[in-house]
Amino acid sequence: MKLLLGSAILIGIFLFVSIYITHQTLDRINQYRYELANLRALISEAKWSDAQKQAMGLQKQWNQIQDHWDLYIFHTDIENIEITIARMVSFINSKDEASALAELAALDMHFSHIYRNEMFNMQNVL
Numbered sequence: 001m002k003l004l005l006g007s008a009i010l011i012g013i014f015l016f017v018s019i020y021i022t023h024q025t026l027d028r029i030n031q032y033r034y035e036l037a038n039l040r041a042l043i044s045e046a047k048w049s050d051a052q053k054q055a056m057g058l059q060k061q062w063n064q065i066q067d068h069w070d071l072y073i074f075h076t077d078i079e080n081i082e083i084t085i086a087r088m089v090s091f092i093n094s095k096d097e098a099s100a101l102a103e104l105a106a107l108d109m110h111f112s113h114i115y116r117n118e119m120f121n122m123q124n125v126l
Contacts, residue, residue, distance in 0.1 A: 021072070022118055028065065029115045032058070036108050043092065043100050051100075055089045073114060081110045 035058055042051040062085055066078055088103035 025069070025073075025118050026115060029111050029118075032061075032111050033108060036104055036111075040101065040104050043097055043104070046097070048092065048095050051092050052089075055085075055092045059085050059089055073118070077110065077114055077117075081107065081114075084110060 035054065039051060039054050039058070042054060062081065066082065070078055084103055084107045088100060088107060091100035091103055
């Protein structure tokens with residue numbers, strides 16, 4: 001009986017922690033995608049200094065969070081985001097609007113992919 005109760009408590013704790021982490025990850029992805037939309041507007045308006053500041057801030061935030069995400073998100077997804085951010089920052093620094101916008105779109109797709117993979121639904125459970 002104690003074993004059953006202990007197992008149930010551990011499973012409950014595991015479920016609570018996993019739901020919390022998933023919620024935090026999805027919330028953070030939504031924040032990144034919002035920042036990407038703001039960055040897209042800055043680039044389209046040719047506000048390069050503001051775009052550079054925001055892109056560097058985005059890169060700094062990513063460098064802080066990627067170590068945590070390495071524990072439960074595929075490493076290829078992490079690497080793809082890291083490479084895309086680096087290319088995006090480079091294109092923004094060189095004021096190449098078309099390439100910067102293309103990298104922004106790719107970055108948005110990478111975040112969208114992670115969002116779909118981490119979201120709790122029957123397709124991901126099965």
